[in-house]
Amino acid sequence: MNPSIYRIANLKKEYARRIVLDVEQLEIQGREILALVGPSGAGKSTLLRLLNFLEAPTQGNVIYQSLTMNGKIPLQIRREVTTVFQRPAxxxxxxxxxxxxxxxxxxxxxxxxxxxxxxxxxxxxxxxxxxxxxxxxxxxxxxxxxxxxxxPQVLLLDEPTANLDPYNVGLIEEIVRQQNRERGTTIVLVTHNIFQARRLAHRVGLMLGGRLIEINDTATFFDSPSDPRTAAFVRGDMVY
Amino acid sequence: MDELTRGLVQAIQLILSADPALLEIIFLSLRVTGLALLISTLVGVPAGAALGLSRLRARGLVTALLYTGMGLPPVVVGLFVYLMLSRSGPFGMLGWLFTPSAMVAAEIIISFPLVTGLTMTAVQGTDPALRVQVRSLGATRAQETWAVLSEARIGVVAAIVAAFGSIISEVGAVMLVGGNIDGKTRVLTTAIVLNTRTGDFVLAIALGIILLALAFIANAAMLRLQGQADR
CATH class of the missing domain: 1.10.238 (Recoverin; domain 1)
Known part of the structure; x- marks a missing residue:
């Protein structure tokens, strides 16, 4: 197993006193593709913004490459991480x-x-x-x-293929896979699309209401999830 | 109509003859307007960008003040600058009254709110997602501001063009603080007023045509710049 590139413990983010993210623990390993799935409003995009140091957490810190990130993030570190958003600005x-x-x-x-x-x-x-x-x-x-x-050391993808045609989805997925395989770029992918998570990711995590419910290697996540909510989500009959 | 035609003919003759007195008037107009515009742009564009990007709570008040500034009656600005620079005024010791410096000062007051206010509006009109994206790609604060300004460039150029138009054609304030002194503070607009009053309509029309042509050339050049930037 690769050493972890991110470590997160008791990380909270609030907007207008509403908790939108509350992750007890998460380790992201170097050179992995981690997919985060879950309904909208689950805190996935918020987590990506914190991982990209675009916003500061309300509580807790992001530990990146064994360095605790708080206060002003050095430019060199900020420049190791980037995000591709759903809407290409x-x-x-x-x-x-x-x-x-x-x-x-x-x-x-x-x-x-x-x-x-x-x-x-x-x-x-x-x-x-x-x-x-x-x-x-x-x-x-x-x-x-x-x-x-x-x-970048880390590439964050926030719904990168939502609303795209299958041809472009295929192209983009292949480029992402290749980047990870050949250059060892760590990739965190946020997606609504559980099929995409299954196709691309080494590990998959489910987020609900700002919390990380379950995280597992892809096969286990889909075939024998330990949390009933994960089971319902991958079956496609989760109500939210 | 006859006068208009004669004015046109004489304007061409005047320009071709390169009359030194006329050239002096044209150059002074351009110098005063150019300097005022340069200062307003150098201060107003960054100020407008900063205001457009900030999330200050007092921004509403600042915006209201700026918009009021954009509609300031130039003659009132002239009166204010006159009082400031008159011998008993707080800046009387500068000795600027009835000099081109006083005219530049008045035109800065008129053009600064225009440049700042319109730049601010243009910056506010850019996609907020782009700022986050640019930061995510590793932009420093200054690089982020530059990216937003160049996205808003059409609006920023329009702000500068609008300011130029308002001060090249300004007459009330420059008349008050410059005094329309022959060979010293006479510019195209004040010369037109004078020649109209003295009944020399042909010369007034000629000067008017030159003024229009200058405004047109300046605007065309700016729009060209805008068009190139947009490609």
Missing amino acids: LLHASVRSNVAYGLDLRGARAEDRVNEMLERVGLAPLAHAPAHKLSGGEMQRVALARALVIE
């Missing part, structure tokens, strides 16, 4: 400029890396097209390329 610029953006932020523009990335996501012919004129699937591939080109 692209800049009003060319596909190429969008993909190169993260490198530009680091003052490390490398044309060959950008080219290679455009090839990988199948967008090389559209490199000079305005990014906001692309189709939804193409836009999401731009967002994925923009995240991968900076070679």
Whole structure:
């Protein structure tokens, strides 16, 4: 088993005094693909924002690479983690400029890396097209390329293929799988789609009402879940 | 109509003859407007961005003040600057009254709220998700602000264009604080007023045409910039 890249204990997040996240314990292992499933409002996206250091927890700390993250997070550490969101927020610029953006932020523009990335996501012919004129699937591939080109230690995916056609879903899943296999990038995937979790993840966790109900390796999670709520969720007859 | 035609012909003649007195008026107009616009832009764009991005509770009040500033009657600004700079006023020792400096000061007061207010609105109109995304990609605070400003660039350029238009055509305030002194503080607008009053309509029309042409060229250049940025 790989050493853990994140450790979380008694992590809470409140918005307007309402607890939206309350995770007792969670360890994310380096080089794994962890899927978090659960209904909307379960706190999955909130957890991703905390893992990306975009917001501070109300209580508890995120321990990343054995370092307790509180107060101001050093820029180098922040730059090891990135998120691809459900809606690809692209800049009003060319596909190429969008993909190169993260490198530009680091003052490390490398044309060959950008080219290679455009090839990988199948967008090389559209490199000079305005990014906001692309189709939804193409836009999401731009967002994925923009995240991968900076070679993050951790890639967070927040419903990356919701509302996409099967062709683009297949492409994106394959790129994610390849990134994890070949570069060892740790991936945390939030999804409504339990089939996607089953296809991609090494481990799967169920979240409900801000809590982590069960986390297990994928086969156990789906075939012999220990919590009845997990069983109901994977059968597809959970009421929420 | 006859006067209009003659004005047009004379305007062309005047421009072609490169009359030194006329050139001086044109250059002073551009200098005063340009300097005022430059200062308003350098301070107003960052200020507008900061306001647009902040979640201050006092922002409502600041916004109301800015919007009021955007509608300030220029002649009232002129009166205010006049009183400030007059010999008994608090800034009388500067000796700026009836100099181009006083005109620049008045035009800054007129254009600053426009640049700031419209920049703020443009920044508020950008996608909030983009800011989170940019931060997630490792942007520093300054890089995040820059990203938002360049997303809002159409609105920011419009803010600068609007401010330019309002001060190049401004007459009340510059008349009050500049005094329309020949060879010293006479600009296109004040010269038009003077020539109209003295019945020299042809020259007034010629000056008006030059003023319009300048405004048109400046706006076209800005819009071109905007168009390129959007590609």
